[in-house]
Amino acid sequence: LILPVCFSAWNLIVLRTFFMTSVPGELIDAAKIDGAGEFRTMFKVVLPMSKAILAVIGLFYAVGYWNTYFIAVLYTPGLETKPIQVLIQQWLIASTQPAGQNAAAAAAISSGMDNAPAASLKMAAVVCTIIPIVIMYPFIQKHFTKAVITGAIKG
Template identity: 40%
Template sequence: MSSFARQSTGDKAFIVLVYVFLFIAMAVVLYPLIYIVSASISDPAKVGSGEMWLLPKGITWEGYERVFQNEKIWNGYFNTIVYTLAGTAVNLAVTLPAAYSLSRPDFVGRGFFIGMFMATMFIGGGLVPTYLLVKELGMINSMWALILPSAASIWNIIVTRTFFQSTIPRELQEASQIDGATNFQIFFQIVLPLSAPIIAVMALFYGVGHWNSYFSAMIYFNDEAKYPLQLVLRQILVLQEMASQSAVTAEVATALNSKAEIAALLKYAVIIVSTLPVIVLYPFLQRFFVQGVMIGSVKG
C-alpha cells in the first residue's frame, strides 16, 4: 500500500494542490522560453500577427544567419565576455578579502566598518554625482566605468562573511597561527581552498549581473564599438519600436515594416544567443547556487 493511500484526505488534497501549483508555475516559466525559441525560427509576419503563439510557424533560419553575419552583434558579444570576466575577477578580488576580514572577531574596528558598509545600502550619491565622478576620473568610454563603480556588493560581502563564520572552523585558523602562518597564508592557503562553494556562488551572481547589464554602458559609453551585447540588443528593440509607431507614407511604412520584421528576427535570435552561455553554465553551478541562497538566509 503506497504512502499516498495511507494519508488523510486533507493531506491528499494538499499534495494535489502542490502538484497543480507546480505544474502551473512550470508552465508560466516554460512558456516564454518556448515562445522565444519558436519565434526565433518563425516567419516574423506570423509572429507579429499572433498566429504563432507556441510552436514555430513558417520556419526560417534567417534570424540566426543575420546574427552570425552581423559584426556589431559579435563585437558586442566579445565586449560582454571581456567585461564579464574582468568585472567578475575584480568583484571577487574585493569581496573575498573584505568578507574574510569582517569575519575575524579579532579585527579591530569590525563593527564600525560593517556599519559604514551597510549604510551604503540605504544611502547613495545618485546617478548625476556618480557620472561626474566617473568623468573626473577619466573613465568615460572605458570598461572600468562599468567595473569599478560596482566593484563590490555589500549584500554579497555579508553573505560571504556569513559563510566564512559558519563554515570555516575558527580552531583551524588558530592552529595555523600557532604553527606560524601569517594572515595572508591563512587566507590564501586555508580559507580560499575551503571556500569553493561561496566563490562559485559569488562568481555566478556577479557574472550574471555583468552579463545582463546595459544601463551603465548606455550612460558612460559614446563609442558604439565598445557597446556590450545587451546594449546592441536594446538598439534592435528601439529600431523595431520606432518602425511600428512611425506615422509615415505607405511606401516608407512598407520599408520600415520590412526593417521591423528583420529586427524582430534578430531580436529573438540574439536573445537565444545571449542567454545561451548562462543557461549552459548554470547547471554546473546549481548546487553551489542553492547552497549560497541557504547561506544568505542565515543571519550573523
C-alpha cells in the first residue's frame, strides 16, 4: 500500500526548492568542513531546519491517501488487512442494497422514505473518515503557509 504511491513528483519538486532556498549553503559547507558526511549533514543540519515543509508534505500525503480505497482493494488480499475506508465503502454499498424486498418495503422505497437512512449513513461515514484529518490539521497549520510559499518559489 505504501511503496506504489510513496513519492509524488510535485512534492519532490517542492521539497527540492525548499531545500535550495531555505537552507543556507554556508551551513552545509561548515558541516562538511567539520567532517560530517552527506547523511549526517542531511539528518543533523538540513532536516531540523525543514520541519515546516516536512509537516506540510506529510499533510499532503495524509489527505491524499487517507480516503483512498481503490489501492487497498487492489493490493490487500483479505478483509482483516483492509483499511477502514474499504470497510465503510462496502458497508455503505451493502446498506443501500435492498435485501429481500416485500411489498411494504418496495412501497417505502418508491415513496422516498428509505432514502433518509441511507443518506444519514453516508454522511456519518463521511464524518468518521474526515475526523483524523481535522484533528491533525490544526497542529500543522502554523507551518503550512510558510512551507508552501517558501517551497513553491522558483529557484
